Amino acid sequence: MPALRRSVRSWDKQQGVLTVKKVKLGVIGLGNMGSAHCKNIEGGHCPDVELVAVADVKPERLAWAEAELPEGIARFDSADALIESGVAEAILIAVPHYQHPPIAIKAFEHGLHVLTEKPAGVYTKQVREMNEAADKSGCKFAIMWNWRAHPLFVKLKELLADGKYGEIRRVNWLITLWYRSQAYYDSGDWRASWVGEGGGVLMNQCPHQLDLWQWLCGMPKTVSAKLLYGKWHDIEVEDDATIVVEYENGATGVFVSSTGDAHGTNRLEILLDGAKIVAEKETLTVTEFASSIDEFTYNAPASGELEKTEIVYQFEDEDFLHAKVLNAFARSILYGEPMYADGREGLREITLANAAYLSDWLGKPIELPLDEDQYFSELQKRIQTSKMRTATTRDDGHVDHRSRWRVKW
Numbered sequence: 001m002p003a004l005r006r007s008v009r010s011w012d013k014q015q016g017v018l019t020v021k022k023v024k025l026g027v028i029g030l031g032n033m034g035s036a037h038c039k040n041i042e043g044g045h046c047p048d049v050e051l052v053a054v055a056d057v058k059p060e061r062l063a064w065a066e067a068e069l070p071e072g073i074a075r076f077d078s079a080d081a082l083i084e085s086g087v088a089e090a091i092l093i094a095v096p097h098y099q100h101p102p103i104a105i106k107a108f109e110h111g112l113h114v115l116t117e118k119p120a121g122v123y124t125k126q127v128r129e130m131n132e133a134a135d136k137s138g139c140k141f142a143i144m145w146n147w148r149a150h151p152l153f154v155k156l157k158e159l160l161a162d163g164k165y166g167e168i169r170r171v172n173w174l175i176t177l178w179y180r181s182q183a184y185y186d187s188g189d190w191r192a193s194w195v196g197e198g199g200g201v202l203m204n205q206c207p208h209q210l211d212l213w214q215w216l217c218g219m220p221k222t223v224s225a226k227l228l229y230g231k232w233h234d235i236e237v238e239d240d241a242t243i244v245v246e247y248e249n250g251a252t253g254v255f256v257s258s259t260g261d262a263h264g265t266n267r268l269e270i271l272l273d274g275a276k277i278v279a280e281k282e283t284l285t286v287t288e289f290a291s292s293i294d295e296f297t298y299n300a301p302a303s304g305e306l307e308k309t310e311i312v313y314q315f316e317d318e319d320f321l322h323a324k325v326l327n328a329f330a331r332s333i334l335y336g337e338p339m340y341a342d343g344r345e346g347l348r349e350i351t352l353a354n355a356a357y358l359s360d361w362l363g364k365p366i367e368l369p370l371d372e373d374q375y376f377s378e379l380q381k382r383i384q385t386s387k388m389r390t391a392t393t394r395d396d397g398h399v400d401h402r403s404r405w406r407v408k409w
C-alpha cells in the first residue's frame with residue numbers, strides 16, 4: 001500500500017477555501033537551471049512549494065519572469081534584495097558556482113532555509129564557511145544532488161550499504177558523455193575560466209558523479225590526476241580529466257571524464273570481494289560470486305573458475321529528479337522528512353575536485369585531508385592571469401529544460 005502523504009491544511013476565511021501549507025520559495029538566478037526550477041514548480045511537479053519570488057541581476061531574465069511566470073511573484077534585481085525582503089522562507093540558489101556560499105551565508109543570517117545548486121562552491125575554504133553558517137542558523141540546508149534521486153543509484157547505494165558483497169577492490173567510472181561544443185562555452189561569460197567558474201569539466205559537468213563516487217565508495221586517502229587544459233576547445237580550464245585514487249583498504253579507483261568525446265560513455269563498474277556491479281544504459285547488473293574472490297584465489301585448482309549468478313535491474317528514464325529533490329527539501333522544512341542530500345555533504349565532492357586540481361598542478365599525489373590553504377593559494381595564481389569570457393552565443397539550455405540535465409547513459 002502506498003504511504004500516506006502528510007500535508008498541513010488550513011481554512012482560508014477570506015477566500016472560503018481549504019489551503020495546503022507550502023514552502024514559500026525564492027529562486028535566485030534565472031538562467032538555464034533557475035528558469036527550469038521555476039517551470040518545474042509552476043508545472044505542478046513540486047506540490048509542497050509555492051514560488052513567491054525570483055531574483056536575477058540581468059534585466060532580460062527578470063523580463064522573462066514577468067512574461068513567463070504567473071502574476072504576483074515578486075521580482076528582485078539582486079540576491080540580497082530578495083533575501084532581505086522577507087517574502088520567502090527558503091531560497092534556491094542557481095547562480096554561478098563562486099557565489100553559492102556567499103548567498104547561502106547571507107540567507108542563513110536572515111533565518112532562511114537554503115537549497116543550493118551544485119557544486120557547493122569552488123574551493124573548500126568557502127564551502128566550509130557556508131557549512132558553519134548553516135550549523136549556526138539551525139535552518140535546513142540541502143544541495144541539488146539530483147543524480148542521487150535516480151532509482152538506479154538509490155538501488156546501488158542500498159546494495160553497497162548492505163555490506164553483503166564485502167569490501168571494494170576496484171572502481172572504474174568512464175563518464176565521457178558530457179560532450180560540449182565551442183558554442184556552449186561561448187554562451188556564458190562566467191563559463192570555463194578560473195576567474196568565472198574555477199574549473200572546467202570537473203567543476204561544471206562532473207560534480208554529480210564525483211559526489212556519487214564518494215557517496216557510494218567513501219572518500220579515498222590519496223588522489224592523483226592528469227588534467228588537460230583546452231585540449232578539445234578554446235578554453236583555459238580543463239576539458240579532459242583522469243583521476244586515480246587509493247582507498248584506505250588498498251583498493252584503487254579510476255575516474256575519466258571529458259567534454260570532447262562526441263557520443264561518449266557512462267559506465268560505472270565496482271568490483272567487490274563478493275560481486276561485480278556495473279551501471280550502464282539504465283541497467284544495473286550485479287554478478288554475484290559463489291565465494292569471495294580471495295577465498296577462491298587461494299583455494300581453487302589451477303584451472304578453476306569462480307561460479308557466478310547474474311541479477312539484472314532495469315530502470316526507466318526520469319524527467320523530474322530536480323523537482324523530487326526540491327520537493328523533498330520543502331517536505332523536510334514542513335514535516336521533518338528526509339532530504340536527498342544535506343547541503344554540508346557538498347564539501348566532500350569539492351574536496352575531491354580540489355585535490356585532483358592540486359595533484360595536477362603540483363605533479364604529485366595528494367594525501368587527504370587536503371591542505372586547503374595551499375589549494376586556495378594555487379587557485380589564486382590561476383585567477384590572476386585568468387580572463388572572463390565574452391558571451392557571443394546563446395546557450396540552447398533554455399529550449400528544453402528537462403532533457404538537458406537527465407541522468408544520461
Ligand SMILES: NC(=O)c1ccc[n+]([C@@H]2O[C@H](COP(=O)([O-])OP(=O)(O)OC[C@H]3O[C@@H](n4cnc5c(N)ncnc54)[C@H](O)[C@@H]3O)[C@@H](O)[C@H]2O)c1
Pocket residue numbers: 028029030031032033034055056057058061077078079094095096097099117118119144146188204405
Ligand atoms: N543540478 C543540475 O543538474 C545543474 C544543471 C545545470 C546547472 N547547474 C548549476 O546551476 C548554476 C547556474 O548554472 P546555469 O547553467 O543556470 O547558468 P546561467 O548562466 O544560465 O544562469 C545563471 C544566472 O544567474 C544570474 N546571476 C548571476 N549572479 C547573480 C546574483 N548575484 N544574483 C542573482 N542572479 C545572478 C545570471 O544573470 C544568470 O541569469 C551553476 O552553479 C551550475 O553548476 C546545475
